[in-house]
Amino acid sequence: MSSAHSSEIKSAASAPAFAARSSEDESRLKLARRFFFRHPGMVRLGIVIVIFIGWEIAARWFMDPLFISPPSRVFSSLGSVLDTSGVPAALRITFFELAVAFLIAVTVGLVIGLAIGLQPFARRSMMPIVLLVYGLPQITILPLFILFFGIGPASKIAFGVTHGVFPIVITVVAGIQNLKPILLTSARSMGASRWQLLRHVIFPHMIPSFFAGMRLGMSGVLLGVLLAELYVSTAGIGYFTQMFTENFDPTKLFGLIAMLAAMAIILNEIVRRAEVRFSRWR
Amino acid sequence: MARRSERTRQLASRTVQIAFLLAVLLLWYLATTFWGVNRLLLPNPVEVWEQLMEVLRSGNYLPDLRVTATEFVVAFLLSTTTGTVVGFFASRSRFWTRVFEPLFAGIFSIPIILFLPLYVLFFGLGLESKIALGATISFFPIVLATIAGFSNVDRTLITAARSMGASDWLLFRYVLLPAALPVILGGLRIGFTICLLSILGSETIASLAGLGHHIVELAENMEMSRMFAYIAFVVVMVALLNAVVSHLEARGRRRG
Numbered sequence: 001m002s003s004a005h006s007s008e009i010k011s012a013a014s015a016p017a018f019a020a021r022s023s024e025d026e027s028r029l030k031l032a033r034r035f036f037f038r039h040p041g042m043v044r045l046g047i048v049i050v051i052f053i054g055w056e057i058a059a060r061w062f063m064d065p066l067f068i069s070p071p072s073r074v075f076s077s078l079g080s081v082l083d084t085s086g087v088p089a090a091l092r093i094t095f096f097e098l099a100v101a102f103l104i105a106v107t108v109g110l111v112i113g114l115a116i117g118l119q120p121f122a123r124r125s126m127m128p129i130v131l132l133v134y135g136l137p138q139i140t141i142l143p144l145f146i147l148f149f150g151i152g153p154a155s156k157i158a159f160g161v162t163h164g165v166f167p168i169v170i171t172v173v174a175g176i177q178n179l180k181p182i183l184l185t186s187a188r189s190m191g192a193s194r195w196q197l198l199r200h201v202i203f204p205h206m207i208p209s210f211f212a213g214m215r216l217g218m219s220g221v222l223l224g225v226l227l228a229e230l231y232v233s234t235a236g237i238g239y240f241t242q243m244f245t246e247n248f249d250p251t252k253l254f255g256l257i258a259m260l261a262a263m264a265i266i267l268n269e270i271v272r273r274a275e276v277r278f279s280r281w282r
Numbered sequence: 283m284a285r286r287s288e289r290t291r292q293l294a295s296r297t298v299q300i301a302f303l304l305a306v307l308l309l310w311y312l313a314t315t316f317w318g319v320n321r322l323l324l325p326n327p328v329e330v331w332e333q334l335m336e337v338l339r340s341g342n343y344l345p346d347l348r349v350t351a352t353e354f355v356v357a358f359l360l361s362t363t364t365g366t367v368v369g370f371f372a373s374r375s376r377f378w379t380r381v382f383e384p385l386f387a388g389i390f391s392i393p394i395i396l397f398l399p400l401y402v403l404f405f406g407l408g409l410e411s412k413i414a415l416g417a418t419i420s421f422f423p424i425v426l427a428t429i430a431g432f433s434n435v436d437r438t439l440i441t442a443a444r445s446m447g448a449s450d451w452l453l454f455r456y457v458l459l460p461a462a463l464p465v466i467l468g469g470l471r472i473g474f475t476i477c478l479l480s481i482l483g484s485e486t487i488a489s490l491a492g493l494g495h496h497i498v499e500l501a502e503n504m505e506m507s508r509m510f511a512y513i514a515f516v517v518v519m520v521a522l523l524n525a526v527v528s529h530l531e532a533r534g535r536r537r538g
Contacts, residue, residue, distance in 0.1 A: 037377055040377060040380035040381045041384075043377075043381045044381050044382075044384065044385050047381070047385070048385070067403055067404055068404075121291075121294070121295065121298075124291070124292075124295040125294070125295035125296075125298035125299055125302075126298070126299075126302075128299055129299055129302060129303070135521065135524060136517050136520070136521070137478070137479055137482055137516060137517060137520045139479055139482050139483040139486055139494070140482060140486070140493075140494065140497055140512075140513045140516045140517060141513055142483075142486055143486070143497060143498055143501030143502075143509070144501070144513075146501075147323060147501065148323060219391070219393065222393045223393050223395060226393050226395055226396055227395060227483055227486075227487070230395070230398055230399070230487045230488075231486060231487050241399040242399070244399070245399050245402060245403050248403075250400075250403060253399060253400065253403065254400070257396055257397060257399065257400065260396055261392050261396060264392055264393055264396070265391070265392060268391050268392075
């Protein structure tokens with residue numbers, strides 16, 4: 001920064017009077033450049049806007065309207081997407097599936113994580129199995145979920161749970177494992193009961209990793225539920241994405257997907273904020 | 283003494299692991315042979331094993347395997363090249379890192395599988411839509427890891443190499459690349475896994491061929507034992523590939 005300053009001063013001092021105007025322009029340019037340098041967010045926004053303008057131009061004049069729709073039209077059609085009969089209900093169902101799957105995944109993940117993590121022997125023997133199952137491509141057994149749980153919300157919830165539960169188990173176990181042994185020893189030597197140990201030592205220290213696990217679990221749940229929705233659906237969003245695709249109605253398809261993306265972003269953001277908020281005490 | 287107790291503990295946990303897996307298999311066998319669980323929901327493990335052997339012997343899986351493998355190789359090559367190149371150039375200045383990194387991280391947090399209907403609309407039901415989706419999804423972890431790897435190289439190392447007169451190429455080859463490689467390999471590994479999963483997933487949801495498609499077809503025809511055989515086949519393939527990649531990653535880390 002200081003070198004820029006000195007060069008500015010030098011150029012101002014050496015500039016002849018008749019060039020004052022151009023040097024003023026130059027310094028304005030420099031100021032603008034410095035502004036953007038300090039605010040990368042503005043440049044980022046600019047890039048996103050340029051992409052949207054490029055998309056608008058391409059979709060409006062150069063590409064087949066059966067396959068792509070300009071963002072302005074997508075935006076103005078959001079209302080009509082919501083007016084399509086069944087779409088608000090589908091969004092509600094998807095949100096309900098996500099919420100239930102996330103709650104189940106968090107509860108089950110926490111219980112299994114504590115059961116495995118609190119006992120060193122259980123951790124050593126069961127963790128490899130958890131990691132093994134987590135590493136399997138669950139998507140291949142999606143048809144089985146449909147057979148077991150039907151094509152309604154139950155199969156989507158189940159598939160979301162199996163995607164979300166493993167990251168939570170793993171981070172809970174890791175959180176307990178990273179606990180400093182000295183804390184446990186000193187609490188025990190001061191006569192803490194098992195419950196007190198859990199309540200005052202293990203729990204508070206586990207919270208940051210638990211919230212990190214909830215964040216990962218949320219992306220897992222989103223993935224699982226949306227995969228199952230897209231695979232087969234009679235009333236959820238999967239049904240409507242398929243219908244809009246088959247009718248070559250890209251405007252509504254883009255609109256629906258944008259709404260779902262917004263839902264995913266909001267859910268992710270809530271969990272991320274919670275993580276930041278609750279791991280601050282450390 | 284301490285070492286010995288360590289070994290017995292290791293042995294004990296191994297025993298529990300194997301016993302657990304055997305118990306699951308046994309339960310599965312008992313449930314389907316004696317307890318009358320519907321064969322349409324859960325086929326007999328013996329039948330599944332026979333089907334698996336039959337599938338492997340007849341080579342029926344080859345066309346589907348070829349389709350899936352082609353999709354995967356093309357998609358992963360695409361995302362690896364674009365991801366590392368874009369990541370390298372975005373990491374060259376602090377400014378561009380701060381512009382692009384949050385952008386990529388933000389997009390990465392959206393479940394990109396949502397855009398599958400759009401990909402199918404653009405590229406059709408064939409290989410192209412799977413390649414495009416797999417490449418898109420795996421691009422993000424690779425580019426983020428590349429940016430992280432190159433922008434966190436210790437400044438002193440760069441200054442030292444420069445002051446000793448290293449050219450751009452020498453600096454890249456002997457300082458930047460070795461320092462960034464472990465992080466990039468981690469990103470490539472994540473990209474590898476989610477590329478494979480998203481390709482299998484999009485084959486399951488909308489496709490004309492491929493292993494994921496075949497599993498769905500068998501499910502729709504209610505050929506349960508054959509379907510389980512195919513699932514087992516895919517699972518073992520993926521597990522083997524993952525093991526190979528882990529091994530390569532560990533070797534790359536040591537060399538880097």
